Amino acid sequence: MKKRKINIAVTGLNAIDSPGPGISVIRALRDSEAFDVRIIGLSYETLEPGIYMHNLVDKTYQIPLPSAGASVLLERLQYIHRKEKIDLIIPNFDAELPGFIKLKKELDKKGMKTFLPTMVQFDARHKVNLSEFGKKHRIKVPFSKMIFSANEIGSLKEDFSYPLVVKGKFYDASIAYSPDQVHSYFNKISAKWGLPVIIQEYVFGSEVNVTALGDGTGVTVGAVPMRKQYITDKGKAWAGISIDDKKLMSMTRKLIKSTKWSGGLELEVIKTSEDEYYLLEINPRFPAWVYLSVGCGQNHPEALVKLAMGEKVKTFTKYEIGKMFIRYSYDMIVDLSEFEKISTLGEL
Amino acid sequence: MKINKNVALSDSGFVFNPSTGDSFSTNPIGLEIIKLLKEGKSMDYVKASLLKTYTIEEATLERDCYDFANMLMKFKLTEADEKAEN
Amino acid sequence: MKKLHYERPIIQRLNVGVMNKFGTKTEYAPVTHVDGNAVKGLLAKYGSPLFVISEKTIRKTFRDANRAFKTRYPKVQFAWSYKTNYVNAVCNVFHQEGSWAEVVSGFEYQKALQNGVSGNKIIFNGPDKSMEELTMAIENNSLLHIDHLDELYMIKELATKSKKKPRVAIRVNMDTGVYPIWDRFGFNYENGQAWDAINKIILNDQMELVGLHCHIGTFMLAPSAYGLAASKLSDLALSIKKKFKKSIQYIDMGGGFASRNTLKGSYLQGMDLAPSFDSFAEEITTAILNAGFAKDELPMLVLETGRALIDDAGFLLGSVISNKRLSDGRRATILDFGVNILFTSFWYDHKISPAQEFSQYSEDSVLYGPLCMNIDVVRENITLPPLKRDDQVVVHSVGAYNMTQWMQFISLRPAIVMIDKNDKPHLIRKRETLKSIETEEVLPAYLKDFKL
Structure with a gap:
């Protein structure tokens, strides 16, 4: 099958010790069998490593921080769109999502697709509303x-x-x-x-996470649960393993069904010694370890692209258990002229 | 006042100080000033040249250049030997 | 040879983790005109600084709000919140649009009467109403919103002396999921205080209970809280109907809708956070319509929206006095207006635009006012092009609370100009003079002379 060409803009290129999901998402997209992707990186800072990873990111543009407001963001995205013809944008930071959700219709009109949760879904899962959320969907929260x-x-x-x-x-x-x-x-x-x-x-127990994708009608397109094996001093998983946890999977499906979640999401859950599951957080986008889903046979970012482009997506029914991810850090050698370009021109 | 010889400038207004590893961004007038200083021109020469090229009163230019020179020193872009000032 | 346009030389360290400048240009895109009038011209004519009010914006905002509610609910009445901006010209634009008056002091009450609002269309709120003020309001058939039991007894006492039956409402405070609860005002819903007060009024029969009022907070970003408040007030109204066979004429939801300003400490821009009038209207009207009122007994919905109706219509124009460099290397710009007249800079990060063209270079700066006081900070951190002395700036969304809370401190208060719908400016408040301040001063004769 011939791969289709598609231009995808991705944020979260900060593959540092507390990494953004962008690079994992890009790797998953590069592994796609359906798409031949050109990746436009969108960065906030000049030292986000992804900017300089030319094997993964074809071209990067600086974009304004969410605190600058949605109208400023739209202006910048239109500029980038004129140069790159973006088919799809995958934002990967919680803080930037409100802006993108707000602009969804306008971006769509201009030919830039997104596949995001609605503002209602985004707000409902917000940490400040989590208790209410738990009550409504009958899920235990601390x-x-x-x-x-x-x-x-x-x-x-x-x-x-x-x-x-x-x-x-x-x-x-x-x-x-x-x-x-x-x-x-x-x-x-x-x-x-x-x-x-x-x-x-503070709930005592072991932390388990799920990366999943909802199609917006209540269907869980895919879900892979993972247990963190090694945690950095910033609380981030440095290594993890896919696990067989039916209770956690059914909680995930229930949650996606009752919220009609659209887009990627990560559940952070504490499993107590009494085998009770407490939902700590719902992150409204893929986690930084989403590439494990590819390793387990479910390419969630690729499925998201299909959903965004309005294509039929087959629901994943199984995943490999016992697959591990182990993160490593890597020192790139970068020429000053590259840093100069991104710093002064805002493009590289 | 002299600019460190090894300070790197580019037309985009990017300034790099190799001895500290810091990088800076400056506007076109700032770049013009740094270039002239780097060529060994004195601050007085720089001011005179700017007065010729731009619509600006001397008092304002004087004050702005003084402030700019202070920033260059603060950023350690100048040579320690201040006697070079003439 | 023609000389080139000069811009102050600037150099900035490229920091990691700081706002990048790309795409942020609109933050300091120049605003050279307000409603067709050049900033430069306005300042030349009326002096700097200067408050400017756009009549077009007021009317447009009001109509937007009115439409949001009226398309959802049959009986809607706005009452202009005088404390938000009681410059007469501003009040009368709202009255022309059909707003009643909502006042919280005798002074504001008199202002409303003087503006020509008839007494029965003035809502008198607030905890401080004197016997004289209450008497006046009763004689004028105004709507008295009772804040506490002492006031209830005062009105009761006056009612026995007056031929008029005072028309009253009680202010109710409640838990709407928004904290802190404003329980210092009015009677509490949850603990039964409100119900007790209602019983006292109705059983007494010397006053007529015409309405129920609440005002759940200020700068509210959660429309759902209004929905909850509206359904609690509706419940009270229905309980009254059930027990006393008496229909309440109106439910007053107060004010508190957020404007598009950015609160200090907020990570996102106010513009992106502020809910639309439609979303507030949807919550409130849905709650009342679903509460169970008979169709012909739906209470009138009163709204005392202030800030959200006027904030965007107000601009403050000013000039740069000087630039300096702080000891830590930051740039500081001193403006000719400070917290004395831009009171809201205590709680907002106001959007401030230069009023002339610049290149795309910018620097981080602190904006100070002209007072010799350390607290006089207009913006702690802002990215602006290199401003120089006499350059002009425009502060946005200053229509609410500034022209009422401003202080005559150190310097005199500036003029206010309103630009009408044909872009013609009208002076609506003169720049203060020494005389306007000294009019009220009295100097004892023995203090007149001295030798130095």
């Missing part, structure tokens, strides 16, 4: 509370026992063992991600 000022830290002891988890609206989570620690995390996290800050009950 007890949590939002706080808006450091004054509220003192009274946390009424609802929580230590340790507890302090979380940012978009990113960051730290375990605090005392009010003092909560204080310092509160300041750090609120400065970076704004208010509110989420305080969450």
Whole structure:
């Protein structure tokens, strides 16, 4: 079968020690049997390694940070579209998704497709709404509370026992063992991600994750569960293994069915010693380890491209159990002139 | 004031200081000033030349150049020997 | 030889992890005109700084909001929130559009009367109403929104003396999932205070309970909270109907809709976060329509929207006084307006545009006001092209609260100009003079003379 040519723009090229999913998504797309992809990288910073990985990324453009607003983003994307004719954009950061979701219709009109959750889905799974979400879909979530000022830290002891988890609206989570620690995390996290800050009950158990893809009608196109084997000091998986966990898989399917989730997602779940599953977080995009899905026989990013282009997609029914991923870091040698180009021209 | 000989400039306004590893971005007038200084021209020469080319009063230019020169020093783009100033 | 356009030389370190400049140009795209009037010309004519209000924007925003509610609900009435902006010209644009007046003090009450609003179309809110003010409002048939029990008893006392039966509503506070709860105002729903107050009023029979009011917060980004509030007020209204066979005439949802400004500490732009009037309208009207009112007994829906109706119509034009370099190397720009007249810069990162063309080069800067006070910061961090003395800037979305909360501190307050729908500017408040401040001062005779 002849592969079809397609231009796909991808964000999240920050394959660093706390990596964005972009490079994994791109590798999956490069492995596609249906598509011959040209990859347009979209970067926020000049040192995102993906910018310089010319075997994976054909051309990179800098785009404005989400804090600059959706209209500025649209302007930049149109500029890139004029040069590259983008068929599809796959954004990979939580913080940038609202902007892309907002622009979905407009991008579509201009010929740039996306396959994203709706704003309602995005908001419902937001950390600040997770308790409500759990109640609605009858899924256990750890007890949590939002706080808006450091004054509220003192009274946390009424609802929580230590340790507890302090979380940012978009990113960051730290375990605090005392009010003092909560204080310092509160300041750090609120400065970076704004208010509110989420305080969450700490559930003991082992963390299991799922990468999955919903087609928007309630069907789970694919799902691969993974158990982290080695975790970095930033809490990121450095190695993981695909597991056979029927309960987790049925929770995933149930969740995608009841939310009619569209797009990629990652579930972070704690499995307690009593075999109870607590949903910690739903990330509204593929995880950085999504390439494991390819390794297990389910190419989720490729399936997402098909969904986005309006094509029929066969649902994956099985995956290989016991496949591992092990991340490694790699020092690229880069010429200063490349850094100069991306820094001054915003393109490379 | 002299610009370090090994400071690299490119027409895009990219400035690289090899001895510290820092890189900078400057606008066209900034680039023009750094180029002239690097050729060994004095700050007075630079100002006179800018006055000839641009619509600007001397007092404002004087102040802007003073500020710019301070930034160059702060960024360690100049040679330590300040006696070169004439 | 023609000389070239000059731009101040700038050099910036390329930092990793800082906002890149690509594609961000619109943040400092120049705004040279406001409603067809050149910024330069306006400042030359009326002085710098200058508040400018776009009448076109007010009317367009109002009609947008009105449409959002009226297409969903049969009886809708807006009441202009005087405290948000009580410059008479602004109030009257809203009154021309059909808004009643919503006031929170005797001073605002008198302003509304003076503007020609009839007493029965003035809503009197707030915790501080004196006996005299209440008497006046009762005689004028105004709508008294009771905030606390002391006020309830004051009105009861006045009712016995007056021939008029005071028309009252109570303000209800409640848990709508938005925290902190504004429980310092009005009577609580959950603990039964509100129901008690309602019983006191109706059983007393000297007052007429005509409405129920709530105001759940400010700068609200969650339309769903309004839905919850509307259904709680509807429940109260239906309970009243059930127990006393009495229909409530209106439900007043207060104000609090967010504008497109960006709150400090917010990661995303306010423009991307602020819900549309349609989404607020959808939540509120759906809740009331589904509450179970008989079709002919649907209460009128009153809205006291302030900020979201006026913020975008206001601009502050100003000039650069000077540039300096801070000790840590950051650029600082001093403007001729500060927190004294741009009060909202305490809680917003206002969008600020240069009013003249620049190249694409920009630098990070702190914007300071002209006061000799450390707190006088207009923007802690902003990327702007290299501004020089006398360059002009435009601050966006300043229509709400600035022209009421501004301070006459250190310098005098600037003029306000309204640009009409034909782009013609009208002076609607003169620049203050020494005389306007000293009019109210009294200098004892023995302090007149001194020798130095």
